[in-house]
Amino acid sequence: MRHTRPASTPAAMSELNQSRIVHSLHADGISSRADIARKLNLTAPAVGKLVGRLIDAGIVSETGEMTSGGHGRSIGLKLNAKRYQVIGVKFARSLVQIAVFDIGGHLLSMEELPPVADENVEDCVEEVRGRIRGLLDEDPSIVAIGMAVPGPYLREEGRIAVVTSMQGWRGINFIKEFGKAFRVPTFIEQDARAGAMAESLFDSRIAGSSLAYYLVGEGVGLGVIDQGNPVDGNLGAATEIGHVSIDMNGTACECGNRGCLECYCSAVAIHTLMGRTNQGDHFPGLAAMTHKEACDLLFTMARQGDRTSMALLDQVADYVGYGCVTIVNAYNPAQIIIGDLVAQAGQPLLDRVKSLVSARALPQVRDHTEILLSDLPADATLTGAAAVAANQFLEHPSSLGGMG
Amino acid sequence: MRHTRPASTPAAMSELNQSRIVHSLHADGISSRADIARKLNLTAPAVGKLVGRLIDAGIVSETGEMTSGGHGRSIGLKLNAKRYQVIGVKFARSLVQIAVFDIGGHLLSMEELPPVADENVEDCVEEVRGRIRGLLDEDPSIVAIGMAVPGPYLREEGRIAVVTSMQGWRGINFIKEFGKAFRVPTFIEQDARAGAMAESLFDSRIAGSSLAYYLVGEGVGLGVIDQGNPVDGNLGAATEIGHVSIDMNGTACECGNRGCLECYCSAVAIHTLMGRTNQGDHFPGLAAMTHKEACDLLFTMARQGDRTSMALLDQVADYVGYGCVTIVNAYNPAQIIIGDLVAQAGQPLLDRVKSLVSARALPQVRDHTEILLSDLPADATLTGAAAVAANQFLEHPSSLGGMG
Known part of the structure; x- marks a missing residue:
């Protein structure tokens, strides 16, 4: 049978060790089994078994003997990533x-x-x-x-x-x-x-197994890995931070709830917000823009010192920050990585989010929560x-x- | 070494199978290994191994041969729970x-x-x-x-x-x-x-491995088990629903945040709320009461048809309901069990919470979310x-x- 789990969902993160070995070989070049075991904190038998499977699959090959520092001779492994x-x-x-x-x-x-x-x-x-x-x-x-x-x-x-x-x-x-x-x-x-999952596998700044990816783009979403397990929920509908209310009497959302975070800081919401403050065509060509183009314009103008844009960006950053405080209290991840369109606002957004989290989250918890912008090469x-x-x-x- | 993990935290729920076997023997009386395997959806070798350990420990004994329906003879097991x-x-x-x-x-x-x-x-x-x-x-x-x-x-x-x-x-x-x-x-x-954990082990209405216990007592708290794993967070501080804001501009909370759920529907908050509406000593003796006594009085008076009490209870139930909507969107559990002091308000509270969840949570998700009051014999x-x-x-x- 070819399609065991077609259109299905990924395995638990704990099953990611083959991916981690593949990535480690890509990042570090030729390595021994012992190097990999040490780097990924796996046992030698576990690495041996997984590498064996990868060799059988033609994804990894042995390169012959290599000398590793003080541990005598061992066999080098290299990745055939393009296969x-x-x-x-x-x-x-x-x-x-x-x-x-x-x-x-x-x-x-x-x-x-x-x-x-x-x-x-x-x-x-x-x-x-x-x-x-x-x-x-x-x-x-x-x-x-x-x-x-x-x-x-x-x-x-x-x-x-x-x-x-x-x-x-x-x-x-x-x-x-x-x-x-x-x-x-x-x-x-x-x-x-x-x-x-991508942050956990490919971002070298990710230290532990408890992290949250906070997607602030056309929608607002969240993915949480808690102690190595993705928080899924019964139907796969957990961690829907975009529909967690930050104001029980706030804006009515299409989901039925009121005051959903997504209504305040998504790229769509930012585009709408810009439209409302667009007196005298302050943002030229706004109506014809995509949400991404509108956000890019706002961030560029804010960087250039435009006061209206700076004030608007501050307002958006505060909403992103309220979401961050909720993430801290609801999931207590060691690291929160903010990504997607709105993260393009860069350091000014991050600084403001951090300062809001400092003001509103418990010191003993937020002092152990790192907030970062995604810096993977692709989204x-x-x-x-x-x-x-x-x-x-x-x-x-x-x-x-x-x-x- | 006697104290391997003193003052430590419990193991993952996936390690609870010995507890589940013990509980099953308590609930069903004398059972065979096959009965237990079937009931708990475990493999025969797994049950064999766990039962072996329980027998060695003197917690379970064999009772001799028993006849089970159509499967021939097998050995009965009984619990020495009081040991x-x-x-x-x-x-x-x-x-x-x-x-x-x-x-x-x-x-x-x-x-x-x-x-x-x-x-x-x-x-x-x-x-x-x-x-x-x-x-x-x-x-x-x-x-x-x-x-x-x-x-x-x-x-x-x-x-x-x-x-x-x-x-x-x-x-x-x-x-x-x-x-x-x-x-x-x-x-x-x-x-x-x-x-x-108690609900998962001891409440016969709990069907799956994704549930939330929503504690509404002197404080407001939450415990979530997602696909068998407790959601812990990096420091153990995850699922702090009591400090998730339902109003970013709301009441200042001692935690630093604003509009924390706990400020609106804990027994402490209810006691304060009753104090504010206590014109003409409507709630006799309120000031000298414990929070528990105040809540009990409110629920009793509401049951007896007192309009002030009924209105107050409705208000509290709505806040409990906002928390429930957040739980649905943030964790998507199959079942939410509401317990502790405020759950003593009973059916009127539950009805109002359910109706708020129906209005504000996504139909496709809330239709697969059961909301219950805890009915364990003890808290x-x-x-x-x-x-x-x-x-x-x-x-x-x-x-x-x-x-x-």
Whole structure:
């Protein structure tokens, strides 16, 4: 059987050790089994077993004897990262990106679709299917596809429960549309949870096994890994910080709740906020812009010292900060990584978020919580989509074809 | 070494299978290994191994052959639950309870200390120590002590980071005060997380491995078990729903945040709220009452049809409901069990909470979320404190003395 878990969800992070070995070999070059065991804090038998599988799969080869410092001779291992590739797809709202990564998590190519509107969501699905088929036809070394979709994503059902400001996506059953559409299997994960996986695997600043990826983009989302386990919930709909209320009497949200965080600091909300303060065409061309372009304009003008833009950015940063305080109290991660469009505001945003967290979170807890901006080479969610696919391939190589 | 993990925290829920077997034998009486495997959805070898350990420890004995329906003959197993006992202690704010349970989680005796005030927190610690020593002297079959304390409890440090309306407790280092005070080891857990463990083990209505125990008592707390794993956070300070804001511009809380849920619906907040509407001594004797007595009066008067009390209770229930909506969006548990003092309001509270969740949470998610009132024979947190100790004993019997 080729498709054991088509259009399914990733394994627990504790099963990520093959991915971690692959990444370590990519980062460090030729290494011995002992080097890997030491670096990843794994036992020698565990590394031996996992490396054996990777060698059988042709992903890793032995290079012959190498001399390691004081430990005598040992066999070098090197990565054949390019032998297998994966496709990552990120669905946001108007933004859809498709990229090819090697199995070590490195970006090989990326394309962005034209902005999607509510009425052409179905065309977009068709377009994504077509482009993926094109990539698969060109390149036989692609072995799996990972997709990251906005939450709350109901994993058994294959649908998103609510997509603020673009409900068209609710009509799409991702499992039905993509589950059996290709010669390789497709795996689907909530966007920020995929982002947390990418940060955990590929960000060298991540020290422990308790982290949160805080996605502030066209939507607002969160992925939490707690002591090595992703917080999923019963239906896969946990950690929906975008729909946690910061004001029980606040703005009505399309989800039914009031005062949802997403209503205040998503790229969509920022675009709306800019429109409201756009007297005298302060933000030239705003109406015709995508949400991303509007945010970029705001951040650029704020950097150039425009007072209206600076004040608006401060306001947005405070909302991002309220969300951060909730993340600290609700999940107590060791590290919070802020990523996606709004993180492009950079240091001024981060500083203001940190100062709000200092004022509102418990000193004994926040002093042990590091807040960072994502600095992966590609967007964490897009990278995470590929990581979900790569991890499934590495865990179940024989079931996905191409190996065995 | 006797005290492997003194004053430590419980193992992951996945290690609870010995406790589950013990409880199953208590609930069902004499059973075969096959009966147990079927009921608990465990493999035959797993049950064989765990039962072997329980027999070696003298907790379970074989009763001889029994006939089970159609499967031929098999050996019956019975529980010697009374052979080992554990002490559970619940620290709330003014309320402190000490109870003795058998290893099957059944209450044998319970005592409540006189109400504690800020200035006599240290005397209370001394009193608890004395009473526990008395119990241990009387009864050599007590093998461990479990304590449940209000969160945010910093597990490495042994201290509570903030205790609204009774900061005196912050001065207590629980590990220092209790860690090595007794002839048996002491294990400490955040109160609601202990409650979640008790619900998971002992409430027959709990169907799956994703649940939340929502403690609405002198404080407001939450314990979440997600896919079998307790959500702990990096320092043990996760799931602090009491300090998740429901109004970013709301009441200033002692934790530094604004609009914390705990400021609106704890027993302390209810007592204050009653004081504010106590015109013409509507609630006779209110000022001299404990928080528990004040809540009991409110719920009684509401049941008797007093309009002021009914309106007040509705208001409180709405706040409890906002917390529930946050729990749904933040953790997506299959079941939420509301317990502690405020749950004594009963069905009217539950109905109003459910209706608020129906209005504000996503239909596709809330339709798969059951909301219940705790109905364990004793308070879930107190039961959970004992369960933490019993579980440690069952997992590491030889290290705790008395066995092996």
